[in-house]
Amino acid sequence: MKINHYINYLALSLFLSTFLPTYLFAQTYGQNGMVVSDHYLASEVGVEILKKGGNAIDATVATAFALAVTHPEAGNIGGGGFIVYMKSDGDVTTFDFREKAPLAASPTMFLGEDGKIKDNSNHRGLLSVGVPGTVAGLYQAHQKYGKLPWKDLVEPAIQLAKKGFPMSWGLYKAALRMSEGDESWDIMKDYFRNADGEVVSPGEIWKQAALAKTLEEIKKHGRDGFYKGKVAAEIEAYMKANGGIITQEDLAKYEAVERKPVTTKFKEFEIFSMPPPSSGGVALIEMMNLLEAADISSVEFNSTAYVHLVAEAMRRAFADRAEFLGDPDFNPEMPVDKLISKDFAKARFENLDLKHASKSDSSKYGQLYGGDHTTHFSVVDKDGNAISMTYTLENSYGVKMGSSKLGFIFNNEMGDFNPIPGVTTSTGLIGSDPNLVAPEKRMLSSMTPTIVSKDGKPYLVIGSPGGRTIINTVFQTVLNVLVYDMRIDRAIEAMKIHHQWLPDQILYERNLLSPDTRKALEEMGHTLRPTTNIGVLMGITYDPNLKVYMGAADSSSEDGAARGY
Template structure:
C-alpha cells in the first residue's frame, strides 16, 4: 500500500512541472483574462488608460459581443462578482427573464410532453436580455472613465472589423445552416461569397456597430428603448416571439447579497441564486475539508472518488431546491450549513460507487420542493472582477435581430420545461425552476473570488453549461491543494458528474486505463468527453504579483502590464 501511495503521489506531482500549451503570464499592474485576444487587449488598454476593473469589464463585455458571438453578447445576460481593493464584496444579477407572455407549459404539447427543440432554437427560446442594463448598472456604481470611453472600442471593432481566429471561423461555418434557417432575409455572420470563413479573414459587422453606438450614446435607452428596442419587437412580431416593449422597459438588474463561505483559511465569494454556482461550490469545498487531498495527490483514486461523490450529491440538491429567489423560497443557509454538508458524504463507501438512484436531495423543514463565456480582471489597485455571461447554447437561439445585428439568447431552456425532464445539458429541475412571467431562470454560472487571510487570492470562472460548477471546483483545488500555478491549473484535464445521468465524463489524459478499470470495478461509469470548460483565472502570489491562466481549450488570452 505504501508503494502504491508513493507512485500515485509522484504521478500527481509531475503535473506541476509539465509544459503548458500557453505561457505562464505574470504582472504587477493589472491583468485581463478573457476568451478572445481582441477583447483581452481592449480590456488592457482601458486599464492602461487609467480605468479600473469595472471599466475594463464593461469594455471587455462589449468587445466580446463583437469578437465572440457564440457567447459574448448584448442579447443575453450574466452575473458579476466584484471585490474592491479594500475588501468589500458586491454581486450583480443581470440574468435574462421570462417574457410577460411566458407560461409554465409553453413548451409542452397537448399530451403534456416536452416539444423537442422548442426551448432551444428559434425566436420562442429567447428570454428578455439583461446584459446592457447590467453593464450600465455596474458602471454607474463603480466606473471611473466615461461610459462612451469604455464602449467605443467595441463600436470601432465592429465597424473596422476583426481578424477571425481558427476557432471562431470554425464555429461560424458549423452554424451556417441554422443561421440561414432561423433568419430569412438576413445574412449576418454568413460569408457574402458563399464560401466558408477562414482563419485570418476580416469580419465587419456594420449593423452591430450602429447598435453599439446607440448604447454608447444613450446607455439603457440605446437598447431598451428607441430604434434598437423597435427592432427587437419587430423581430418578435415577424416570427411570433414573446418579448414586447413592456418587457424591455421593465427589465432591471438586481444587486444581491454576496454568498460567502469558508474553506480552511480561505474565504470564497460567490454568486447567490438564481445562480446555482455559489451554493454548489460552497457545498463542494466544504465536503472536501476532512480529506487530505494534497497528500493523496491529483491523480489518486481516492481524490477522484470523493470529488465525484460530492459532485453527485450537490447536483441532486441543485435539481430540487434552486431557482429565482424573487419567486421561490430557496434554502440557501440550510444547503450551506456545515452540519448538513458534512453529512452528505457519510453514505460514501470507498469500496463502491454510490448509485445516483440512491441519492436524494436534502429535506428541510418549512420548505416545499419546488455557450457561455467568462472573464477575470484585476486592476493595479487590487479591485477584482469575475463575470460570467451567456447566450446559453453556442450562438444562443441562432436568431439575429434584423437591422441591429446581434443574436438573441436561448435561455428559456434553462427553466424546467417539465419537472424531471432534462434540458439540453442533461440537468433536471423541479417546480422551483418552472417558467413564470418575469422570472429569472436557474443558472450554473459560477463567477468566484477567493481571499486568503483577508487578502485577494484568486479570481476565476468558466463557461460550460452544467460543467461550469465542477470546472471551477477542480481548478480551485488544483491551485489551493495541488500546488499548481494558474496556467497549469486551468489546463489540467477535467472530469464531470452531475447526478443524472449517472456517469462521469472525462477529458483525454485525465484517467489512465488502469484507473478506469479499478474504478469501473467499483461501479463507476465513465464516458470520454471533449473539452470541459474554458477557465479564465488570476492567482495573486504572496509577493503581490498577478499570475494569469488562459485555457488552451479555446482562444483564451491573458493580457497584462
C-alpha cells in the same frame, strides 16, 4: 493603443501562436493589472482601459462589449450573466443580470397537447429567448462603481465592429458551420459573409456594421439605448414577425439586481461566488465544505480515491441543486444558508462510502439542461479590485436568430427552466417546482464566477463556460490551486471530471485519466464516459511575495489570451 494597432497586434499574435511553442504563452505576468478572456483583442481592450486609469469595473464593461464583437458564439448583448466583484477593501458584491422569462410566458408554454415538449421549442425558435440582461448588468455595475465615462468603454467595441478585425481560424471554422446551418437560423446565413457573399476567410477583415449601429445607441443612451427607443422597437417587431413573445414592455421592465455573494472559509482562504439564481456558488461551496470534511488534503491528486471523492461530492451537490434552487425572488424559502453550512457538509459526508459508488435515484432529483457555450473572463486592476464575470447565450450562438438590422444574436436561455412540471427522469430531465417557468422569473444557471481571497486580498479569480459542467470545472480548479498548490496555467489544464447526479455517470477527459484508475473506479461501481474537453477556464492568481498577478487562458480557447501590464 488605437484600433489599427489592435489589428496589427492581432496579426502578430496569430503569427507567433502558429510558429512558436505553446508553452511560451502558458502564463502571463502583470504588476499593475490583468485581463484574461476568450479573445486576445478583448483582453487587450480591457488592459488599455486599465492603463488609461480605469478600474476593474471599467475594464470589465469594455472587455464584455468587445467580446460581443470578437467572440459572438457567447460574448453578447443578447444574453445575460453574472459578476462577482471584490473591491480593494475586501468587500464583495455581485450583479445578477440573468435573463428573465417574458410576461407572456407560462409553465406549460413548451408543451404540446400530449404533455410533451413540442418541437424542442424550449431550445429552438424564439419562444426559447429570455429577456436579455447583459447591457443592464454592465450599466448598473458601471453607474455604481465605474470611473471612466460610459461612452469611452463602449467605443472600442464600436470600432472593432465598424472597422473590423482579421478573421481567425477558430472563428472561421464556426463561420462555415453557422453559414450553412438550418434554414431557421436567419441571421446566421449572412452573418459571416463579406460584400461578395462569401464567408470571410482567415486573415480577411470581418466587419459588423449593423452591430456597430446598435452599440452606438448603447454608447449614447446607456441601458435605455437597448431597452427603450429604436433597438427595443426593432426587437419587438422582429419577435412579432417570427413567433417570439418578447415586447417593449418586457424590455422596459427588465432590471439587473445587486446581490450578496455566497461565501465560505477553506483553510486560510475565503471563497466568494454567485448566489441564486446561479446555482454555481451554492454547489461549489457545498462541495468545498464536503471535501474539507473528507480531509482532501491527505488524498493524492488524480488517484482513484481522489476521483471517487470528487465525483461523490458532485453527485450530492447536484441533487441538492435540482431539489432546492431557483430564482430567489420567486423562492424566498430556499435553504441556501443550510446548503452552504459546514454542518450540512459533514452530514453529507457521513453517508459517503469511501469504497463504493453511491446510486443516483431517478425518481428524485438531477441536473437541468445546460448549453455548453458560455464565456468567462477575469480582471484585476492596480488597486486590487477584482472581477469574475461569466455571461452567455446558452448554446453556441444562442438560438442562432436575430434581426439583421441590429446585428446581434439572441439567447435560448428559456431552456434552462424545468420544461415539464413534475417530471424528473433518469436521463436528467427535471420537473421540480423552484425552477418552473413563470413571467419575469430568472431561470436557474450553472455559471460560477468565483473569487478567492487571502488576507483580505484577491488570490484567485476564476470561471469557465461549459453549461452543466461549469460548476465542477471551477470547483476542481479551485481545489488545484488551494489544495494542490498548482500555478494557474497548470490548474486550468489539469484533468477534469464531471458528475451531475443524473445521468449517473462520470464524464472524464479522454487521455488524461489513467486506464488503471478508470478500471478501479468501475470496480467501485462507477460508470464512466469519455469526452474531449471539459471547460474553458480563464484565471488569475496573485503572488504576494513577488507582488505580481499571473494569468492564463485555457488552451482549448483558440483565440483566448491573458494580457497584463
